[in-house]
Amino acid sequence: MSEREPNLDVGVTIRDAGTAVLALAGELDMETAPLLQDDLSEQLRQGRAHLVLDLSALGFMDSSGLNVLIRAVHKARALGGDVYLAAPTSAVRRILEITGVTTTIPPHPDLAAALAAAGTR
Protein backbone atom coordinates (compact mmCIF):
# COMPACT_ATOMS: atom_id res chain seq x y z
CA MET A 1 0.00 0.00 0.00
CA SER A 2 1.22 3.43 -0.88
CA GLU A 3 1.41 4.77 2.67
CA ARG A 4 4.02 2.17 3.62
CA GLU A 5 7.71 2.89 3.07
CA PRO A 6 9.26 0.69 0.40
CA ASN A 7 10.83 -2.17 2.30
CA LEU A 8 13.48 -3.70 0.11
CA ASP A 9 17.26 -3.52 0.21
CA VAL A 10 19.25 -4.72 -2.76
CA GLY A 11 22.96 -5.25 -2.16
CA VAL A 12 24.86 -5.65 -5.41
CA THR A 13 28.22 -7.42 -5.55
CA ILE A 14 30.11 -7.76 -8.81
CA ARG A 15 31.69 -11.23 -8.95
CA ASP A 16 33.31 -11.00 -12.36
CA ALA A 17 32.81 -9.38 -15.76
CA GLY A 18 29.69 -11.41 -16.44
CA THR A 19 28.26 -12.13 -12.99
CA ALA A 20 26.56 -10.05 -10.31
CA VAL A 21 25.10 -11.16 -7.00
CA LEU A 22 22.06 -9.25 -5.79
CA ALA A 23 21.21 -9.85 -2.14
CA LEU A 24 17.57 -9.02 -1.44
CA ALA A 25 16.33 -8.17 2.03
CA GLY A 26 12.77 -7.23 2.96
CA GLU A 27 9.69 -7.61 0.78
CA LEU A 28 9.41 -7.83 -2.97
CA ASP A 29 5.98 -6.48 -3.87
CA MET A 30 4.20 -3.96 -6.06
CA GLU A 31 5.96 -1.07 -4.30
CA THR A 32 9.47 -2.45 -4.39
CA ALA A 33 9.52 -4.55 -7.57
CA PRO A 34 10.52 -1.52 -9.72
CA LEU A 35 13.63 -1.04 -7.53
CA LEU A 36 14.81 -4.58 -8.26
CA GLN A 37 13.82 -4.19 -11.91
CA ASP A 38 16.12 -1.14 -12.18
CA ASP A 39 19.01 -2.94 -10.51
CA LEU A 40 18.65 -6.00 -12.73
CA SER A 41 18.38 -3.87 -15.90
CA GLU A 42 21.48 -1.96 -14.89
CA GLN A 43 23.49 -5.19 -14.48
CA LEU A 44 22.31 -6.47 -17.86
CA ARG A 45 23.20 -3.12 -19.42
CA GLN A 46 26.70 -3.48 -17.96
CA GLY A 47 26.99 -6.83 -19.71
CA ARG A 48 26.50 -8.97 -16.61
CA ALA A 49 23.98 -11.57 -17.77
CA HIS A 50 24.60 -14.13 -15.02
CA LEU A 51 22.45 -12.78 -12.20
CA VAL A 52 22.54 -14.56 -8.85
CA LEU A 53 19.76 -13.54 -6.48
CA ASP A 54 20.40 -14.25 -2.82
CA LEU A 55 16.89 -14.62 -1.36
CA SER A 56 17.88 -15.70 2.15
CA ALA A 57 16.61 -12.44 3.73
CA LEU A 58 13.56 -11.95 1.53
CA GLY A 59 10.41 -12.56 3.58
CA PHE A 60 7.67 -11.91 1.03
CA MET A 61 7.16 -11.93 -2.71
CA ASP A 62 3.99 -11.22 -4.69
CA SER A 63 3.08 -11.46 -8.36
CA SER A 64 4.76 -8.13 -9.18
CA GLY A 65 8.00 -9.56 -7.83
CA LEU A 66 7.57 -12.77 -9.81
CA ASN A 67 7.04 -10.71 -12.95
CA VAL A 68 10.35 -8.93 -12.45
CA LEU A 69 12.10 -12.31 -12.03
CA ILE A 70 10.49 -13.72 -15.16
CA ARG A 71 11.36 -10.69 -17.26
CA ALA A 72 14.95 -10.86 -15.99
CA VAL A 73 15.17 -14.55 -16.91
CA HIS A 74 14.03 -13.84 -20.47
CA LYS A 75 16.48 -10.96 -20.90
CA ALA A 76 19.40 -12.77 -19.27
CA ARG A 77 18.88 -15.93 -21.35
CA ALA A 78 18.61 -13.86 -24.54
CA LEU A 79 22.07 -12.50 -23.69
CA GLY A 80 23.49 -15.97 -23.06
CA GLY A 81 23.22 -15.74 -19.28
CA ASP A 82 20.65 -16.82 -16.71
CA VAL A 83 19.08 -16.02 -13.35
CA TYR A 84 20.03 -18.17 -10.36
CA LEU A 85 17.98 -18.17 -7.17
CA ALA A 86 19.76 -18.92 -3.90
CA ALA A 87 18.38 -19.90 -0.50
CA PRO A 88 14.73 -18.79 -0.70
CA THR A 89 12.94 -18.62 2.66
CA SER A 90 10.12 -21.14 3.07
CA ALA A 91 7.47 -18.46 2.39
CA VAL A 92 9.10 -17.38 -0.87
CA ARG A 93 9.92 -20.96 -1.87
CA ARG A 94 6.24 -21.85 -1.47
CA ILE A 95 5.22 -19.00 -3.80
CA LEU A 96 7.79 -20.16 -6.36
CA GLU A 97 6.38 -23.71 -6.13
CA ILE A 98 2.73 -22.70 -6.38
CA THR A 99 3.38 -20.52 -9.41
CA GLY A 100 5.45 -23.28 -11.03
CA VAL A 101 8.43 -20.91 -11.36
CA THR A 102 10.63 -23.60 -9.78
CA THR A 103 10.27 -25.62 -13.00
CA THR A 104 11.98 -22.93 -15.08
CA ILE A 105 14.21 -21.35 -12.40
CA PRO A 106 15.07 -24.13 -9.94
CA PRO A 107 16.20 -22.57 -6.63
CA HIS A 108 19.58 -23.53 -5.16
CA PRO A 109 19.87 -24.40 -1.47
CA ASP A 110 22.56 -21.80 -0.77
CA LEU A 111 24.61 -19.04 -2.35
CA ALA A 112 27.62 -21.29 -2.97
CA ALA A 113 25.51 -23.70 -5.01
CA ALA A 114 23.98 -20.84 -7.01
CA LEU A 115 27.42 -19.36 -7.71
CA ALA A 116 28.70 -22.76 -8.79
CA ALA A 117 25.75 -23.04 -11.19
CA ALA A 118 26.57 -19.58 -12.50
CA GLY A 119 30.12 -20.80 -13.17
CA THR A 120 31.95 -18.79 -10.51
CA ARG A 121 33.24 -19.66 -7.08
Add this chain to the structure above:
Amino acid sequence: MIAEPALGTDDRLQAVRGAYQDISAQHWTEVALMATRDRLVATEEEAVERNRLTLQLQHAIMPPAKPPLDAPGLDVAVRYRPAESESMVGGDWYDAVVLPSKKVLLCVGDVAGHGVEAATGMVVLRNALRGLAVTGAGPGQLLSWLNSVAHHLTAQVTGTAVCGIYDPGTRTLRWARAGHLPPVLVRGSEAADLPLLRGMLLGALAEAEYEEAELRLEPDDTVLMYTDGLVERRDTSVHDSVAQLLATARLPTDGLEGRLDLLLSRSKSDTDDDTCLIGVQVN
Protein backbone atom coordinates in the same frame (compact mmCIF):
# COMPACT_ATOMS: atom_id res chain seq x y z
CA MET B 1 7.22 50.32 0.02
CA ILE B 2 7.05 52.32 3.20
CA ALA B 3 7.82 56.04 3.71
CA GLU B 4 7.71 58.51 6.59
CA PRO B 5 8.28 62.26 6.82
CA ALA B 6 11.43 63.46 8.61
CA LEU B 7 10.80 66.79 10.38
CA GLY B 8 13.45 69.37 11.21
CA THR B 9 13.90 71.03 14.65
CA ASP B 10 11.37 73.68 13.57
CA ASP B 11 8.79 70.93 12.90
CA ARG B 12 8.93 71.62 9.19
CA LEU B 13 9.33 68.88 6.65
CA GLN B 14 13.00 68.33 5.98
CA ALA B 15 13.06 65.06 4.11
CA VAL B 16 11.10 61.92 3.37
CA ARG B 17 12.73 58.68 4.55
CA GLY B 18 11.64 55.49 2.92
CA ALA B 19 12.46 51.90 2.15
CA TYR B 20 11.29 49.78 -0.71
CA GLN B 21 11.62 46.16 -1.71
CA ASP B 22 11.19 44.69 -5.14
CA ILE B 23 8.62 41.95 -4.54
CA SER B 24 7.83 41.17 -8.18
CA ALA B 25 9.88 37.94 -7.96
CA GLN B 26 7.78 36.82 -5.01
CA HIS B 27 4.65 37.78 -6.89
CA TRP B 28 5.61 35.67 -9.89
CA THR B 29 6.53 32.76 -7.62
CA GLU B 30 3.03 32.91 -6.13
CA VAL B 31 1.45 32.99 -9.58
CA ALA B 32 3.53 29.97 -10.62
CA LEU B 33 2.64 28.15 -7.40
CA MET B 34 -1.04 28.73 -8.01
CA ALA B 35 -0.77 27.40 -11.55
CA THR B 36 1.03 24.31 -10.24
CA ARG B 37 -1.71 23.75 -7.66
CA ASP B 38 -4.33 23.96 -10.38
CA ARG B 39 -2.45 21.39 -12.46
CA LEU B 40 -2.08 19.11 -9.44
CA VAL B 41 -5.82 19.25 -8.80
CA ALA B 42 -6.46 18.42 -12.46
CA THR B 43 -4.03 15.46 -12.30
CA GLU B 44 -5.66 14.17 -9.12
CA GLU B 45 -9.07 14.47 -10.72
CA GLU B 46 -7.79 12.51 -13.72
CA ALA B 47 -6.43 9.76 -11.47
CA VAL B 48 -9.73 9.52 -9.56
CA GLU B 49 -11.61 9.36 -12.85
CA ARG B 50 -9.28 6.66 -14.19
CA ASN B 51 -9.73 4.52 -11.06
CA ARG B 52 -13.48 4.98 -11.22
CA LEU B 53 -13.55 3.84 -14.85
CA THR B 54 -11.41 0.79 -14.07
CA LEU B 55 -13.79 -0.23 -11.31
CA GLN B 56 -16.80 0.37 -13.55
CA LEU B 57 -15.24 -1.71 -16.31
CA GLN B 58 -14.58 -4.54 -13.91
CA HIS B 59 -18.13 -4.44 -12.53
CA ALA B 60 -19.58 -4.45 -16.03
CA ILE B 61 -17.58 -7.53 -16.98
CA MET B 62 -17.91 -9.33 -13.67
CA PRO B 63 -20.81 -8.42 -11.44
CA PRO B 64 -19.97 -8.76 -7.71
CA ALA B 65 -22.58 -11.55 -7.52
CA LYS B 66 -24.08 -13.64 -10.26
CA PRO B 67 -27.53 -14.92 -11.17
CA PRO B 68 -27.93 -18.70 -10.77
CA LEU B 69 -26.49 -20.86 -13.52
CA ASP B 70 -28.73 -23.24 -15.42
CA ALA B 71 -26.57 -26.27 -14.71
CA PRO B 72 -28.50 -29.42 -13.83
CA GLY B 73 -27.41 -30.99 -10.55
CA LEU B 74 -24.98 -28.20 -9.68
CA ASP B 75 -25.38 -25.06 -7.58
CA VAL B 76 -22.94 -22.32 -8.48
CA ALA B 77 -22.23 -19.22 -6.43
CA VAL B 78 -19.61 -16.54 -6.91
CA ARG B 79 -18.29 -13.58 -5.01
CA TYR B 80 -16.14 -10.80 -6.33
CA ARG B 81 -14.74 -8.27 -3.89
CA PRO B 82 -12.75 -5.39 -5.36
CA ALA B 83 -9.80 -3.97 -3.47
CA GLU B 84 -10.84 -1.29 -0.98
CA SER B 85 -8.54 1.30 -2.45
CA GLU B 86 -9.76 2.14 -5.96
CA SER B 87 -6.23 2.50 -7.27
CA MET B 88 -5.61 -1.14 -6.30
CA VAL B 89 -8.33 -2.51 -8.58
CA GLY B 90 -6.70 -5.55 -10.03
CA GLY B 91 -6.98 -8.30 -12.56
CA ASP B 92 -8.91 -11.00 -10.70
CA TRP B 93 -11.59 -12.83 -12.64
CA TYR B 94 -13.98 -15.73 -12.41
CA ASP B 95 -16.14 -17.48 -14.94
CA ALA B 96 -18.85 -20.09 -14.66
CA VAL B 97 -20.65 -20.94 -17.85
CA VAL B 98 -22.52 -23.89 -19.35
CA LEU B 99 -20.77 -25.01 -22.55
CA PRO B 100 -22.55 -26.30 -25.68
CA SER B 101 -21.63 -29.84 -24.52
CA LYS B 102 -23.66 -29.17 -21.30
CA LYS B 103 -20.45 -29.43 -19.33
CA VAL B 104 -19.70 -26.50 -17.08
CA LEU B 105 -16.59 -24.33 -17.33
CA LEU B 106 -15.47 -23.12 -13.88
CA CYS B 107 -12.45 -20.93 -13.36
CA VAL B 108 -10.83 -18.16 -11.42
CA GLY B 109 -7.74 -16.25 -12.42
CA ASP B 110 -5.51 -13.42 -11.42
CA VAL B 111 -3.55 -11.18 -13.76
CA ALA B 112 -0.42 -9.68 -12.18
CA GLY B 113 -0.48 -5.98 -11.45
CA HIS B 114 -3.20 -3.43 -10.85
CA GLY B 115 -5.12 -0.73 -12.65
CA VAL B 116 -6.28 -0.44 -16.24
CA GLU B 117 -3.50 -2.65 -17.63
CA ALA B 118 -4.31 -5.56 -15.34
CA ALA B 119 -8.05 -5.15 -15.94
CA THR B 120 -7.44 -5.19 -19.70
CA GLY B 121 -5.28 -8.32 -19.45
CA MET B 122 -7.99 -9.94 -17.36
CA VAL B 123 -10.61 -9.26 -20.05
CA VAL B 124 -8.35 -10.77 -22.73
CA LEU B 125 -7.67 -13.98 -20.79
CA ARG B 126 -11.21 -14.45 -19.52
CA ASN B 127 -12.76 -14.08 -22.96
CA ALA B 128 -10.06 -16.18 -24.61
CA LEU B 129 -10.72 -19.03 -22.17
CA ARG B 130 -14.47 -18.84 -22.79
CA GLY B 131 -13.90 -19.09 -26.51
CA LEU B 132 -11.32 -21.86 -26.26
CA ALA B 133 -13.56 -23.91 -23.94
CA VAL B 134 -16.23 -24.17 -26.64
CA THR B 135 -13.88 -26.54 -28.50
CA GLY B 136 -14.56 -29.18 -25.85
CA ALA B 137 -10.88 -29.51 -24.95
CA GLY B 138 -9.84 -30.52 -21.43
CA PRO B 139 -8.61 -28.05 -18.83
CA GLY B 140 -4.91 -28.88 -19.32
CA GLN B 141 -5.10 -28.18 -23.04
CA LEU B 142 -7.17 -25.04 -22.39
CA LEU B 143 -4.55 -23.63 -20.03
CA SER B 144 -1.80 -24.49 -22.49
CA TRP B 145 -3.59 -22.45 -25.16
CA LEU B 146 -4.35 -19.70 -22.67
CA ASN B 147 -0.64 -19.56 -21.85
CA SER B 148 0.10 -18.99 -25.54
CA VAL B 149 -2.50 -16.21 -25.61
CA ALA B 150 -0.92 -14.56 -22.57
CA HIS B 151 2.61 -14.95 -23.94
CA HIS B 152 2.10 -13.96 -27.57
CA LEU B 153 -1.07 -11.90 -27.78
CA THR B 154 -0.73 -9.57 -24.83
CA ALA B 155 1.88 -7.05 -23.78
CA GLN B 156 3.87 -8.95 -21.15
CA VAL B 157 0.85 -10.15 -19.21
CA THR B 158 1.45 -12.89 -16.69
CA GLY B 159 -1.22 -14.38 -14.54
CA THR B 160 -2.41 -17.46 -12.76
CA ALA B 161 -5.59 -19.46 -13.18
CA VAL B 162 -7.31 -22.62 -12.15
CA CYS B 163 -9.67 -24.17 -14.65
CA GLY B 164 -12.21 -26.94 -14.22
CA ILE B 165 -14.64 -28.68 -16.55
CA TYR B 166 -17.51 -30.33 -14.71
CA ASP B 167 -19.53 -33.08 -16.34
CA PRO B 168 -22.96 -33.24 -14.67
CA GLY B 169 -23.63 -36.64 -16.28
CA THR B 170 -20.78 -38.38 -14.48
CA ARG B 171 -20.37 -35.86 -11.62
CA THR B 172 -16.70 -35.58 -12.47
CA LEU B 173 -14.58 -32.48 -12.35
CA ARG B 174 -11.47 -32.42 -14.54
CA TRP B 175 -9.17 -29.61 -13.54
CA ALA B 176 -5.73 -28.11 -14.05
CA ARG B 177 -3.89 -25.15 -12.63
CA ALA B 178 -1.51 -22.53 -13.99
CA GLY B 179 0.55 -21.22 -11.10
CA HIS B 180 -2.62 -20.87 -9.06
CA LEU B 181 -3.57 -22.24 -5.65
CA PRO B 182 -5.42 -25.53 -6.14
CA PRO B 183 -9.18 -25.77 -5.46
CA VAL B 184 -10.53 -26.86 -2.08
CA LEU B 185 -12.87 -29.85 -1.69
CA VAL B 186 -15.39 -29.72 1.16
CA ARG B 187 -16.92 -33.13 1.85
CA GLY B 188 -19.12 -33.43 4.92
CA SER B 189 -17.19 -31.90 7.80
CA GLU B 190 -13.85 -32.29 6.03
CA ALA B 191 -12.07 -29.76 3.84
CA ALA B 192 -8.80 -30.29 1.97
CA ASP B 193 -6.94 -28.57 -0.80
CA LEU B 194 -6.46 -30.58 -3.97
CA PRO B 195 -2.90 -31.54 -4.98
CA LEU B 196 -0.43 -29.04 -6.42
CA LEU B 197 -0.53 -30.32 -10.00
CA ARG B 198 2.31 -29.30 -12.31
CA GLY B 199 1.48 -26.03 -14.00
CA MET B 200 3.49 -22.87 -14.61
CA LEU B 201 1.89 -19.45 -14.39
CA LEU B 202 0.46 -18.08 -17.64
CA GLY B 203 2.50 -15.97 -20.03
CA ALA B 204 5.96 -16.70 -18.64
CA LEU B 205 7.02 -19.26 -21.24
CA ALA B 206 6.22 -19.50 -24.94
CA GLU B 207 4.96 -23.05 -24.45
CA ALA B 208 3.83 -24.77 -21.29
CA GLU B 209 2.12 -28.03 -20.38
CA TYR B 210 -0.41 -28.45 -17.62
CA GLU B 211 -1.04 -31.59 -15.63
CA GLU B 212 -4.69 -32.60 -15.36
CA ALA B 213 -6.54 -34.44 -12.60
CA GLU B 214 -10.05 -35.82 -12.27
CA LEU B 215 -12.23 -35.72 -9.21
CA ARG B 216 -15.44 -37.71 -8.78
CA LEU B 217 -17.85 -35.64 -6.73
CA GLU B 218 -20.45 -37.03 -4.36
CA PRO B 219 -23.83 -35.45 -3.63
CA ASP B 220 -23.45 -32.40 -1.34
CA ASP B 221 -19.72 -32.05 -2.11
CA THR B 222 -18.55 -28.48 -2.46
CA VAL B 223 -15.57 -27.32 -4.52
CA LEU B 224 -14.10 -23.86 -3.96
CA MET B 225 -11.79 -21.92 -6.25
CA TYR B 226 -10.33 -18.62 -5.09
CA THR B 227 -7.74 -15.96 -5.81
CA ASP B 228 -4.96 -15.10 -3.39
CA GLY B 229 -6.70 -11.93 -2.21
CA LEU B 230 -8.50 -14.36 0.10
CA VAL B 231 -5.36 -15.64 1.79
CA GLU B 232 -2.37 -13.40 1.07
CA ARG B 233 -0.75 -12.02 4.21
CA ARG B 234 2.70 -10.56 4.68
CA ASP B 235 3.17 -11.95 8.17
CA THR B 236 1.83 -15.46 7.50
CA SER B 237 3.08 -18.10 5.10
CA VAL B 238 0.73 -19.19 2.34
CA HIS B 239 0.70 -22.62 3.95
CA ASP B 240 -0.69 -21.24 7.23
CA SER B 241 -3.16 -18.94 5.47
CA VAL B 242 -4.54 -21.87 3.48
CA ALA B 243 -4.77 -23.90 6.70
CA GLN B 244 -6.92 -21.13 8.19
CA LEU B 245 -9.06 -21.06 5.06
CA LEU B 246 -9.59 -24.84 5.34
CA ALA B 247 -10.58 -24.47 9.00
CA THR B 248 -13.24 -21.92 8.00
CA ALA B 249 -14.39 -24.14 5.14
CA ARG B 250 -15.04 -26.96 7.64
CA LEU B 251 -17.54 -24.87 9.61
CA PRO B 252 -21.16 -25.88 9.06
CA THR B 253 -23.08 -23.24 7.09
CA ASP B 254 -26.55 -22.63 5.80
CA GLY B 255 -25.99 -23.48 2.15
CA LEU B 256 -23.45 -22.54 -0.49
CA GLU B 257 -24.08 -18.79 -0.53
CA GLY B 258 -23.68 -18.67 3.25
CA ARG B 259 -20.41 -20.58 2.99
CA LEU B 260 -18.94 -18.07 0.52
CA ASP B 261 -20.04 -15.13 2.68
CA LEU B 262 -18.44 -16.74 5.71
CA LEU B 263 -15.17 -17.35 3.84
CA LEU B 264 -15.05 -13.74 2.66
CA SER B 265 -15.85 -12.31 6.08
CA ARG B 266 -13.23 -14.52 7.78
CA SER B 267 -10.62 -13.71 5.14
CA LYS B 268 -7.40 -12.67 6.85
CA SER B 269 -5.80 -10.97 3.88
CA ASP B 270 -3.95 -7.74 4.62
CA THR B 271 -2.68 -6.78 1.18
CA ASP B 272 -5.87 -5.03 -0.02
CA ASP B 273 -5.88 -7.20 -3.11
CA ASP B 274 -9.11 -7.89 -4.94
CA THR B 275 -10.68 -11.29 -4.34
CA CYS B 276 -12.65 -13.76 -6.43
CA LEU B 277 -14.31 -16.79 -4.93
CA ILE B 278 -16.38 -19.40 -6.72
CA GLY B 279 -18.17 -22.29 -5.09
CA VAL B 280 -20.03 -25.21 -6.65
CA GLN B 281 -22.09 -27.77 -4.80
CA VAL B 282 -23.53 -30.99 -6.15
CA ASN B 283 -27.24 -31.04 -5.37
